[in-house]
Amino acid sequence: MARIKPQALLLQSKKKKGPTRISVTTIVLCNLIIALIALSLVATYRYWSRRSLDHSGSDFSAAEEMDAFSKKDDLPGYAILNTSKGLITVELYKDGSPEVVDRFLDLCQKGHFKGMPFSHVIKHYVIKGGDSQGLGVAEDWISKGKLRSQLVTSPKHEAFMLGTTKNKLENKGFELVITTAPIPDLNDKLIVFGRVIKGEDVVQEIEEVDTDEHYRPKSHVGITGVTLKREI
Structure with missing residues (x-):
């Protein structure tokens, strides 16, 4: 080898x-x-x-949305009322009624309107959400409204306006009122701070619910929540 x-x-x-x-x-x-x-x-x-x-x-809360609005100019200009009949979109009058809008937004943040029932439904007049007490108020509104409608030809309040009653606001309360027809003059009763821009059909559907002699709905209908939006 x-x-x-x-x-x-x-x-x-x-x-x-x-x-x-x-x-x-x-x-x-x-x-x-x-x-x-x-x-x-x-x-x-x-x-x-x-x-x-x-x-x-997806489970939108007004409190979470409000945390995102740090500046006055960034405050939401729209509110979506989620009702048992559907959605009602409202434009808020931030410049025309700033104090009332601020109060409304603060109550949204606290969940004040979640579960609020429509306590009075007056066909061709208003639907009112809030405390069901004070049953004579609805009749008082109707009697004065009919009387003034005979005298006033240019109504100040149009249909589908959003407002709150002055007496509740002065007593630290807050009710929501949506007009369903032109109201001759409710300046002594109502502070308008917005208008319905979408969901008029939902307002009209609520207006058609059956009520008792005191204009209280016989079946429950109300607000399940409020969504705040900066833009629509």
Whole structure:
């Protein structure tokens, strides 16, 4: 058997221990796989983040929305009344009735209107949400309204206006009133601070519910929540 020279053995040893060469194609493929994994992780993170925000906003609360309005100019200009008959969208008169609008927004933040029933429904006149006490007020409004309608030809209040009764406001209360017809003059009873811009059909549907002799709905109808919006 022929003897291998030391120099040949050294060369064979170096060849065995030398690192295996990796092709350029393999390196490119590895980099692409790593990049795809990174992009996939980023996309997954963004998806779940958005879904979490959407989920928290789906059960919308006025308190959460109000926290986002840090400046006076950023106060919401619209309110969506979620009623048992459907949605009523209202434009708020921030400039015309700023104090009343501020009070309304504050009460929305506190959940004051959640579960508020429409205590009086007077067809072709108003629907009123709030305390069901004081049953004579509705009759008083109707008698004065009919009397003034015979004398006044240019009504100041149009249909589908949103307001609150002055007596409750002065006593730290707050009722919601939506007119369903032009009202001759309710300035001594009502402070208008908004108007319905969408959902007039819902107002009319509420107006058609059956009531007793005191204009109280025989079946429950009311507000289940209020959503505040900066823009519509």
